[in-house]
Amino acid sequence: MFELSSPGRRAWSFARTDLPEWAAADLVPPEHLAPEPVALPEVSERDLVAHHTRLTHRQYSVDLGAYPLGSCTMKYNPKLADVAASLPGLARVHPAAPPSCTQGWLELLSELSRALAEVTGMAAVTLQPPAGAAGELTGLLLLRAWHASQGDTGRTKVVIPDSAHGTNPASVTLGGYEALTVASDHRGCVDLAALRAVLDDEVAGIMLTNPNTLGLFEDDIAAITAAVHEVGGLVYYDGANLNAILGVTRPGDMGFDIVHLNLHKTFAVPHGGGGPGAGPVAVTEALAPFLPGPLPARAPDGTYGWRTPARSIGRVHSWHGNALALARAYAYLLALGGDGLRRVAEIAVLNANWLRRRLGDHYDVPHDRTCMHECVVSAAGLKRRTGVRAADVAKRLLEEGFHAPTVSFPLVVEEALMIEPTETESPQTLAALADALVRIAEAASVQDHHAPRTTPVGRVDEVRAARRLVATFDARLPPTGGG
Ligand SMILES: Cc1ncc(COP(=O)(O)O)c(C=O)c1O
Incomplete structure (x- = not known):
């Protein structure tokens, strides 16, 4: 927005107040006003809307597809609500x-x-x-x-x-x-x-x-x-x-x-x-x-x-x-009513168990027994065989058009992938998600360390982001210079 800024351009206009001038002046006590003008982007409504619309198109969301981020229950929320x-x-x-x-x-x-x-x-x-x-x-x-x-x-x-x-x-x-x-x-x-x-x-x-x-x-x-x-x-x-x-x-x-x-x-x-x-x-x-x-x-x-x-x-x-x-x-x-709520739990649990069984031949399943609404598989074996870690699997899944599962949590499982399909995904979507995870395991290679290569944001340098975080906007920084 700062890069789009042009002095004097604005996306708002205020109605003129019909208060007498002396009353309008007192409306906001002076001590509540910023001492200096704040530097804000100056853009037209057209630029503002276009910018945010472009951003939403780069975004993955629960309204777009499966979001199997274990522990977080990222499910589709009915619009009725x-x-x-x-x-x-x-x-x-x-x-x-x-x-x-x-x-x-x-x-x-x-x-x-x-x-x-x-x-x-x-x-x-x-x-x-x-x-x-x-x-x-x-x-x-x-x-x-x-x-x-x-x-x-x-x-x-x-x-x-x-x-x-x-x-x-x-x-x-x-x-x-x-x-x-x-x-x-x-x-x-x-x-x-x-x-x-x-x-x-x-x-x-x-x-x-x-x-x-x-x-x-x-x-x-x-x-x-x-x-x-x-x-x-x-x-x-x-x-x-x-x-x-x-x-x-x-x-x-x-x-x-x-x-x-x-x-x-x-x-x-x-x-x-x-x-x-x-x-x-x-x-x-x-x-x-x-x-x-x-x-x-x-x-x-x-x-x-x-x-x-x-x-x-x-x-x-x-x-x-x-x-x-x-x-x-x-x-x-x-x-949903009582019966509908019960059905939520039944399908959430069924979906997680279906995935656990489907992934069992391609990933380790540390606790291979009936799970509830999410299953935890491990990429420990995959890492030993190919060098590809749980985080690489998650980044590759972004290239396949799905949101990543939770990785490295729970801490008690090495190279954990915590997958929560939720009850809102269809059997077809679940099968596509499982197929993608199986494909990633079967074709695992060192190239996966560079995934994702097709998303608007590539892999960030997590160590640098943690140690040299730059959380403010500075147009002078090169694109990779931020956190
Ligand atoms: C099991 C469990 N407990 C507690 C929390 C914390 O909830 P919140 O993120 O709303 O603070 C979460 C969040 O997902 C959770 O999964």
Whole structure:
């Protein structure tokens, strides 16, 4: 945009104000104005639109094709949800509008909370956290508030299996606890003996990602929750992977105390590009009095208002969460209904298992048993035979017209390729994706170190990008000079 800039050209015009001059001058207090003019590109509307349209044509997106980025659930989001969220009665309401003017919004938030409580098998829900990790931190604050209410302030540790999502240990640290890592066993699940060995009265709880980052359903959930409860800890379910179990089983029925969901992975809210997301937290009856407030609530006369729980930990968002993401999720829930949600999980799991079997002759499958919504294969053998690593496979897949899977994660698998096909891809698309991955393995050569060669951006020098990152625009730099 700076290169297109021409002094005096503009893509906007302001209406003349009809305020008297003295009032217009005072409209923005001088201390809120920048002391110097800010250098911005000066372009016409025509150039502005053309520039961004060109960029979108270079972009790969969930609307364009399969995006099997494991752990992220990058699936096609039905447009129905966008239509619902752009209804003026929802989109043009200010969050500070009084309840008398926002009965519809309050009913939506209240009904969504009820539906999510039903889906998770929990008693109460907060919709405030704006992301999965924000939900995790909220969960940890709830966990702390619970222990404090019991007069139990000596607990300093939270157990994290090594197959947990990376945000879990980060949230534990941010929540003021020490993360205690427990190894997985040969099946890729929590090693029960190792877990029991670390459990004592200093443990505040466990955070369990289920299905875990290997795409596996934890085998010993009942034993895990019982063992942690036995030492007085709480059990937290990272439900960001809920698309694997929707309508089939519920964390509440498995004995969990706190659950967070990623609506931006499971419920027609786009994931990626920095949000906005929604990470609601659902809890048991015992923890409900500590939830962030205010919560939408229905009075006996049928009208809606806001209510703050008696021992609330306070707000975790300035308003009521990312409300339009919540509206999208509600539209999706209503459109699919209970049977439709179950079908989401069934097809997501079927697709992942089909891929696991299809790729098994060409890649290593470290935990070759029924997986859930994603499968983890390894390019370790391919690397030994040909020098081609998981990252090279991912870059080659871009040349084949697909988005890359997640690579080098989970950390417990060497040369990991974490593939999440999701339920929205057809059998034909899945077959084409599998064929591309098989072709890449069969023709692997050192040339692959230079992939991708057909995309608008080639392979970046990752070491230089990390060590000499230049994140600001500088037209004087040569094209390869940036990070
Ligand atoms: C299992 C799991 N937990 C937590 C998160 C964190 O969610 P967010 O990126 O919204 O903070 C993710 C993100 O994809 C996830 O996959």
